[in-house]
Amino acid sequence: MSEPPARTPHVETHCPYCALQCGTRLSGDRDMGVTVRPAEFPTNRGRLCQKGWTAPDVLAAADRLTVPLVRAPDGNLTETTWDRALDTVAGRLRELRTRYGPDTVAAFGGGGLTNEKAYLLGKFARLALGTSQIDYNGRFCMASAAAAGKAAFGVDRGLPFPVTDLAAADTVLLAGANVAETMPPLMQHLDTAELIVIDPRHTPTAQRAKLHLQPAPGTDLALALGLLHITVVDGLTDAEYIRRRTHGFASAVRQAMAWWPERVEAVTGVPASTQRAAARMLAAARNAYILTGRGVEQNSQGTDTAAAFINLALALGLPGSGHGGYGCLTGQGNGQGGREHGQKADQLPGYRSLTDPEARAHVAGVWGVPPESLPGPGRTAYELLDSLGRDQGPRALLIFGSNPVVSAPNAAHVAERLASLDLLVVADFVPSETARTADVVLPVTQWAEEEGTLTSLEGRVLRRRALLTPPPHVRTDLEVLHGLAVRLGEPPHRYPTAPRDVFDELRAASRGGPADYSGINYRRLDAGEALHWPCPATEPAHPGTPRLFLERFTHPDGRARFAEVDHRGPAEAVSAAYPLHATTGRVLAHYQSGAQTRRVAELHGAAPEPLISVHPDTAARAGVAGRALARVTSARGSMTARIQLDPTMRPDTLFIPFHFPGDGSANLFTNPALDPRSGMPEFKLSAVRLEPLPEATP
Template sequence: MARLPLLAGDGWRRSICAYCGTGCGLLARAKDGVVREVRGDPDHPVNRGKLCAKGALLGQVFDTGDRLLTPMVRDRKGAHTRVTHWDEAIERVAGAIRRNVAEHGPDSVMLYGSGQLPTEDYYLFGKLAKGFIGTNNQDTNSRLCMASAVAAYNLAFGADSPPASYEDIESANTFLILGANIEACHPILFDRIKARKRGDRDGVQVIVVDPRRTRTAEIADIHLPVLPGTDVALLLSLLFEVRLAGGLDERFIEEHTSGWEEVERALQGWSAERASAVTGLDAQQIVDAARIIATNGPLLSLWTMGANQSTSGVDKNLALINLSLATGNIGKPGAGPFSLTGQPNAMGGRECGGLATTLPGHRMVADPDHRAEVEAAWGLEPGAISDRPGLTAIEMIEALERDEVKVVWIAATNPVASLPNAPRVRAALQRAELVVVQDAYYPTETGRIADVLLPAAQWSERPGTMTNSERRICLLEQIGEAPGLALPDWRIICRVADALGYGNDFDYADTEAIFDEYRELTRGRDLDITGVSYEVLRETPGGIQWPHPEGAILDDAEGSSSPRLFESGRFPTADGRARFHAPGYRTPAEILSEEYPLALLTGRVKDQWHTMTRTGKVPKLMRSEHEPFLEMHPDDAGHLGVRDRQLVRVTSRRGSLHVRARVTDAIRSGAVFAPFHWGELWNRHAVTNAATSEATDARSKQPELKFAAVRVEPVAAAAA
């Protein structure tokens, strides 16, 4: 088997991109301790040397003038920050945790992390919170993007196990892409889909479900511009019509699943005609899409935030999974229900217990056996891990408003800009006794209200592992040096743990030692990676897909020992069967009205990412998309007296923003779209998340960022 050393020659070293969950391989080269050059790794199985503009320009995010170089503290609320030393900053954090745990209990502390943390750091954040502080109040910004998919995979398969791989793109005959603008958000995967389509124009069929006619939708054979919030109705109807077209795999249903009868009852009456009245789609288009699914070979369903960020997010995910199970499109080449992650290590955080309801190795805090297993591994007394589920992201804000949370420790994320109803988030955090922000940059919207600022190393400045959407674990070796006094996140966590008196349990020589401890907690689990080590990953820089237990053999140098799950038809449930769950169609949390007649959708643009703490510093990317905007249909614009490029005010029940209108028929009437990247540091009058809704899915607790009832009016008219 060929090996590809991490040291690629001429000073180039292999790594993984710091942006989306695709997990593209990079070659990076440092000069004077700072990464200056980045290019695609031609030998990496994910991207074969290709990079999007964001990844190609990663070398420009280091010398930006706003790196956080030293710890900083405020002596009191509202005071200016001052530079301090690490010992004072660490004691400020540890002292507040000790005092509040003693006075108010461990649940007065909240740790909030990010899908940009390496797995080792994620793991330690959870170990400190859940094992030693004694609270399950550890959540992550992945709550905003992946929680609904996690819940649905667990319900359907018995584990959070995405079953497909990118190589299935090259074998799929039918693509169902729902709520995912892959061209903008996962551009390298979009290139692979386009190549598959070009290779068999007549055989390969693409169905795209999106209220917008994006560049992703432009390659579709059928584009279904569904009314926002009606995806479950459409998916119920698609399965109804697939059954009429003879597309069910009845043998697979009989031998490998349970609960089909419940779904059959839920399908009753969901004909294309009924769904048409709900979704605003042409009934014949629904029938045509269903016939393609029923007859055109392997079906690969791909989705992202359009399915997840909804008060019906879990039901949307379950409906997509049902479609694959009912047609037998799982565990075979070119097939599967495949949720694409949005961050480079959102998957790794899910694996190591980074959510408020989970523990390492896909364990759940509600399961007493799972708690006991982790307690034993961490050397804790029985009962040390709480049986109470922790606070999720939105619940954190509500608990702050009730003065129940006193200390919030935020790492590698910017919730004042990224959470819905941003003014409420800022006000809630300002109520805390202590807000700790651990970041590579300052200021950020969240950093501006921090009481303690801890300077962190970022991508390329520290080693670690990350897992992409297809369960591929890759090693990121250190390439450059962290500036100033910045430390890797794991070292900061260990220093706080030591100050709390837990130093013996957080005494690690390096990230490899952390990984070795974590991987043992996966032994015998669905994601068993006991056969993965830093040594193995150094020899396989294309990464290794889990599961990869001790003794497993790689098929090739690309780490494809487990490209596809459930090929045997057996699932990690008690009886080995996948579970059907009947989704129910519900309207979004907010209802359109005469006062708020339009549905606001939010999302990404291709050349920006998250809250722009990196991409906003790259001139070429800023020239591409330099300001926020509002897409709206010509019919809606004409009715409201809005002209293209005119400044408009967008108002919801929570807040408003001023942006320029882009009048286009690429979005259906009744809906408007605004990117969420720009926070108050860029333009305090143009914050999309000032208007978004914090309503959440009852099961996943993921907020409904894809639907807010708004009105739109020209700024002059709004001021009159």
């Protein structure tokens, strides 16, 4: 009797890219290859975008990192053993700490790390390294909306409601969000809604809109104030909701009264009639939502701008009403969980404040150390990168899950600071532009080779499951942190290497915090329960909280706070030398710094190089033709790319995607001016000039 055919291994997991975390089913192995199919998961409902369909291709990247590398005296990275690599790192870290103090070493994490990795990295930095110098690349993504949401509602969760609630919306305002390219499966939840899109570009999302407001870059705050002005003056507010559920309305309105529609039009370029139409569409809807994205937040006034859109939502009575709401469209795959469990400069697990004595005592108790031994808050992401190698700044940096040589603003300067370090260590699975500059490179597992959890933009905790066994000499990030911690004198039990054990400790550390995961465990997740935080440990088991704020906000008095904000303009104005605005963003085929997607043939073929989108009249004035090479220059630096003529662009604005390295890196010209509350750089607005280049220029 013949043997039955072997079953193809398969797992139910999630896409490795954005925070929508589409459900997927992986099958196959290394020999036969891995295939992906969309799952009937609530966020994607059986659909995937181009990146999701091609995600398995990265698993077989030709230049996959499979052995540790150490830079030799001749300047080349050479293969070595794990023991030598970890001994080298630990030895240099000990030397630097002994000579200069604990803050001479630093760690930099990422919004794509699992909850377990983010948690253990924060613990490792504060205990094994003893440093206050830790932050992560999520500071470049969601920090402004997070700060505004926490101030308004008492807690920050990207969407305080499930994505599926959007399907019941009559009207949705998307401010600075191009979800048709950045989160394509989300668009199916907006099919029946009338869209209002605020974006300087006529994006694919704006093409679907009933109303497109096209403000000058850097003027979104003035526009939000104007919409609140119209809402109040035209009697469109929900007075009972404001009276019963909020504080601070009068102060917010006092600022908005100075922004009448005609003044807003003069500043933003959005016609007064269009402003009024937008306000009336929102007010007339039975179910209305206001969603903000990076276009609103990546500015030096990003927190105030997000707060102004929250003010508008509160004035209309939307958040926690059951018939609409406000949300931030978190970007990175674990952008939500990544900012909850301790890899931010000012936070402890459970979204606790590092300066809160009770929070410090609780987490220190879980870790088995005195509260006073925990360092205080350190520098935010760009401040940390800018301080590298300087007096009083770190001399060593460990990077997990980030590629700041491409993704950080003022990128040439950041590359110089990284080069000035005594020690740069990068843990990655492909040789990113940052990894190529490192002194030690540690090969770690990819998404389909590891277990763990992530938290989607709607606060739902999800299981990542492994299909493949890692290559022989590849380790998990948890194993790397364990190996370094032990070499630095920490007890081995303090740094578990099993994700389930790390998650159980995370649960205890988060207990009682704003992001309480204590009632969530792998058993419940593996059984398919939909568990949104907060989910405290209770008997009977807590069902999780898919919808926040239905009864009260999380401030002690249960009320939301209006913010008193005013438009102050961008950090950098156009001038005779730099007469144009440049804004950056994503394109459909690529993700973040492109380290993964540029290695996928189909995605690279769809978008093989950066393009400068420019209005034909603007191009003609600059003396550049379509498909010709051109240079974009700011006060900080220049990048080179080909021209893409686009008659829908504002004549005063250029658009360049940020996924590309080298001379095509948009972040060579971006502005590191920071939002004073969130530490967010002003990615979305730089004053630049456009110049032609001869075709021979590489």
